[in-house]
Amino acid sequence: MARSTPEIPNASMADIAFLLLTFFLMTTTVASDKGLMIQLPPPPEALPPDTDVEIPERNLFKIQVNSFDRLLVEGEPWTASNRELTDKIKGFILNNGQDPTSSDNPQKAIVSFKTDRGTTHKAFIDVLDAIQAAYHEIYAERAGVTVDRWREIASDPNADPQARQQYDKGRGLLPNGGVEIPMALSIAEPTKVGG
Template sequence: MAKKQRANPTVNSSSMADIAFLLLIFFLVTTTIASDKGILFQLPPKPDPNEPPPDIKFNQRNIFKILINSNDKMLVEDEPMDDISQLKGKVKEFVLNNGKNKELSDSPKDAIISLKADRGTSYEKFITVLDILETSYNEMYGARVGLTADQFRELDLKNPVDKERYDRARENFPKNISIAEPTN
């Protein structure tokens, strides 16, 4: 008797590519890619090269100087500061002075916080100090309208009541944080 040749069973793979393509599209569409936003700052406009720089006059006592060296050591008002937790209190005391102490700022409107770092300063230290400065201002703004710093930060500016509170807190009280160019 002659043996019949059996046909090898094969899987029809013609639609396999279509299924793989559809799965690929599905995962591309549904996957969210986390993007780091970094530090959000609004930079001033570029100066016009044809115009001379403006002559800005200010009282030296209205500048609160913070220097961070390449070893992450801080000088606050030319004095070493080892305990960074004291910085918030010093900033608030300086800004809210209103001319009472002749060593500190004339008013919150005139107070400028100057932050300067070396090129070797760690990002962690720089961001920590910057966060403390931001938190200090948020606490001062919140206190003006009876809120905590977190409540002030979470105000919804699309809501008219929250927008009015936000504007009232910041009225004649600018956040003057100057970040100086690093030194070598």
């Protein structure tokens, strides 16, 4: 007696599975945890009162952004590109007392960044990016690595001994635990002019 063996056609199974696969591939987004990293100062309440430190004008590099996202760099309106701003900041940090109107040495140099409450986040990030680019380029050059590699090292300095060594070399670690070129970035409380 001839009996037909019951079978489910499975030729299309692969197609169905592929369809599911492509669906998952397209709908899942890879979470990106990339960004500009900064360290905030201690809370305003924790700072000891009446510790107004006089910082000489020459050691301050002032960047201000108003509520129309216009820049004021060292008191002058700034219309040039971000790249030029980075170069100007690098010149300021590495002045070492050559130009009497610029910084004494990298350790004393402070970049002061002030925004308005009405400044957009985009303008803030653009300027912060330019400032960090200046420091990262200086560090990378001193450590003898590319800027991309430097940022990898700085993200995780303790990844391996070589990274740690390059990290310390780039920033110029001093025996007392300080660094030759600290990333001295002061982000001031925004002004309330609005607009």
